[in-house]
Amino acid sequence: MAYLSEEVQFGLFGLVQLYLNNILSENVKVEYSKLEKDLISAIKNNQFEHWRLLSQLY
Known part of the structure; x- marks a missing residue:
């Protein structure tokens, strides 16, 4: 993702x-793990930047 x-x-x-x-x-x-829940929340709330940063941790 990061690249x-x-x-x-x-x-x-x-x-x-x-x-x-x-x-x-x-x-x-x-x-779901805490990270997965955070990713799902970012997706549901249309928070692209938040999702992008979290997905680099996954």
Whole structure:
């Protein structure tokens, strides 16, 4: 992620949002780590910069 251009990262962010919305709509029960919960929150709240920084830790 860190080596991709910001343009590509932003495009990936949009794809991740679509994918996450699809997964969450299936009501699958999954245990998430703190980092994963923070990533999901950033995606749900359309916080690209926050997601970008967190994704470098993952």
